[in-house]
Amino acid sequence: MSEQAAVSIPQGLVEAVRGAKNVAVLTGAGISAESGLPTFRDPQTGLWEKFRPEDLATPEAFQRNPKLVWEWYAHRRELMGLAQPNPGHAALAAIERHAATFTLITQNIDGLHQRAGSRNVLELHGNIARTRCFEEDTLVESWSANGEVPPHCPRCGGLLRPDVVWFGESLPEETFEQALEAAIFCDLFFSIGTSGLVEPAASLTEVARRAGATIVVLNLEVEPLASPDLYQLNGPAGQTLPELVR
Numbered sequence: 001m002s003e004q005a006a007v008s009i010p011q012g013l014v015e016a017v018r019g020a021k022n023v024a025v026l027t028g029a030g031i032s033a034e035s036g037l038p039t040f041r042d043p044q045t046g047l048w049e050k051f052r053p054e055d056l057a058t059p060e061a062f063q064r065n066p067k068l069v070w071e072w073y074a075h076r077r078e079l080m081g082l083a084q085p086n087p088g089h090a091a092l093a094a095i096e097r098h099a100a101t102f103t104l105i106t107q108n109i110d111g112l113h114q115r116a117g118s119r120n121v122l123e124l125h126g127n128i129a130r131t132r133c134f135e136e137d138t139l140v141e142s143w144s145a146n147g148e149v150p151p152h153c154p155r156c157g158g159l160l161r162p163d164v165v166w167f168g169e170s171l172p173e174e175t176f177e178q179a180l181e182a183a184i185f186c187d188l189f190f191s192i193g194t195s196g197l198v199e200p201a202a203s204l205t206e207v208a209r210r211a212g213a214t215i216v217v218l219n220l221e222v223e224p225l226a227s228p229d230l231y232q233l234n235g236p237a238g239q240t241l242p243e244l245v246r
């Protein structure tokens with residue numbers, strides 16, 4: 001395989017990372033792309049190629065066709081269970097060890113940051129490994145499927161659903177409050193592997209910028225936004241982030 005050219009990191013950024021006391025990071029599906037997990041804007045593959053995620057990740061879709069939505073998540077849960085954290089996840093865990101305060105705010109539901117060793121992780125959109133009762137809106141640790149798809153809540157008999165935030169649903173309030181606080185308090189804010197289309201998560205970068213943080217945007221496609229307090233790293237997170245912690 002051809003040697004990937006090392007991504008060039010501006011020296012000022014290496015110093016900013018080294019000197020940063022309070023770091024906040026917002027990640028999206030792009031940081032898990034090199035773990036083999038499709039991003040939201042990738043065309044769906046296999047059974048799901050005729051659906052758009054936005055059409056399946058809603059309570060209405062689940063009420064309309066609970067079996068289809070449950071099976072889509074079961075498929076993704078299997079993919080995410082098989083995926084391994086990549087060097088981008090590991091680099092963030094390394095930065096966390098050196099910063100005075102470090103908050104990893106993720107839109108992802110795959111749990112790969114925690115498996116890479118990140119400790120202070122705020123899951124804005126939940127986690128696919130957890131399951132909730134659709135009726136009671138409470139976590140359910142175990143259930144017997146009895147061949148039902150979706151399975152039913154052992155307490156009330158309602159349908160079970162993944163513990164994720166669907167479009168049109170509110171984010172966990174306490175978690176989003178903590179994310180806002182981290183964005184306001186930090187002196188260095190990374191936005192990594194996100195198209196910045198989904199609110200309110202996407203607004204955190206602007207919150208940090210307005211509060212005076214140095215902003216680092218890391219993406220495959222970074223549109224040139226010249227600004228003194230903004231760094232743009234154009235490249236795969238799994239190759240770029242490790243260069244920051246060498």
Ligand code: BV8
Nearest residue numbers: 028029030039040041107167168193194195198199236237
């Ligand atoms: C809310 C969990 C208040 C599920 C997700 C109408 C009614 C209600 C709300 C709205 C409405 N209109 C708009 C809204 C707001 C809506 C929204 O933002 N919609 C968008 C589509 C416009 N938001 C909500 O509904 C939120 N709730 O607003 O509550 C409310 C409540 C009721 C009524 C009114 C208001 C809830 C949003 C949460 C949705 N759930 N996930 C699941 O995962 O199945 S969001 C979903 O999108 C994922 O979490 C995903 O992470 C997220 C964002 O996508 P990205 O992560 O950015 O992924 P994407 O593919 O887009 O981009 C990947 C990027 O990575 C690309 O830029 C690519 O270039 C880059 N990349 C690729 N490879 C690499 C890379 N970068 C680096 N390295 C690489 N190797």
